[in-house]
Amino acid sequence: MKVIPSLRYSDKHTWVRVEGEFAYIGITDFAQDQLGEILFVEMPELEDELTQGEEFGVVESSKVASDLIAPISGEVVEINEKLDDEPEYVNEDAYDAWIVKVKISDADELENLLTAEKYEAIAE
Numbered sequence: 454m455k456v457i458p459s460l461r462y463s464d465k466h467t468w469v470r471v472e473g474e475f476a477y478i479g480i481t482d483f484a485q486d487q488l489g490e491i492l493f494v495e496m497p498e499l500e501d502e503l504t505q506g507e508e509f510g511v512v513e514s515s516k517v518a519s520d521l522i523a524p525i526s527g528e529v530v531e532i533n534e535k536l537d538d539e540p541e542y543v544n545e546d547a548y549d550a551w552i553v554k555v556k557i558s559d560a561d562e563l564e565n566l567l568t569a570e571k572y573e574a575i576a577e
Contacts, residue, residue: 454482454484454486454573454576454577455482455547455548456481456482456569456572457548457572458568458569459485460548460569461524461563461566461567461568462481462524462566462567462568462571462572463522463524463566463568464567464572464575465522465524466480466481466482466483466484466576467479467481467484467521467522467523467524468480468524468547468548469524469525469563469566471557471563472506473475474556474557474558475530475554475555475556476525476527476554476555476557477551477553477554478503478523478524478525478551478552478553478554478555479512479543479547479548479550479551479552480512480521480543480547481547482547482548483487483571483576484512484519484547485543485547487545488512488514488516488517488519489514489515489516490514490515490541490544491512491513491514491540491541491543491544492513492514492515492540493511493512493513493540493543494510494511494512494513494536494537494540494543494552495510495511495512495513495531496509496510496515496532496533496536496552496553497509497510497529497553498529498532499522499529499530499531499532500528500529500530501528502526502527502528503523503525503526503527503528503529503553503555504523504526504557504564505523505524505526505559505562506522506523507522507523507526508520508521508522508523509521509522509523509553510552510553512543514541514570521552524566525555525557525559525562525563525566526542526555526557526558526559526562527555527556527557527558528555528556528558529553529554530554530555530556531554532552532553532554533550533551533552533553533554535550536550536552561576
């Protein structure tokens with residue numbers, strides 16, 4: 454299982470990469486491995502508001518459909534359109550295949566997320 458030390462993680466198997474007031478959100482390498490071949494990623498619309506701990510989309514795989522749970526709150530400013538045509542890219546590189554970019558609405562929520570080491574411990 455691969456983790457990236459500079460990212461923050463939720464116990465719902467999503468990751469967050471913070472860049473200033475924005476954050477990219479995707480699913481972890483562990484999650485994509487558990488799901489199997491990803492066939493479709495249902496993403497929110499631009500300007501949708503994500504709420505930490507709430508569903509914001511669905512990843513459908515050859516095995517199961519799994520809800521995406523927002524690791525932080527924020528307004529969707531970009532979606533990864535590449536995943537419309539190539540959802541399997543999540544399987545190829547889970548940490549490059551971000552799903553949404555949000556404008557962070559409460560930076561304090563980042564404190565609720567796990568470090569790479571803590572995420573590794575719960576995902577094993």
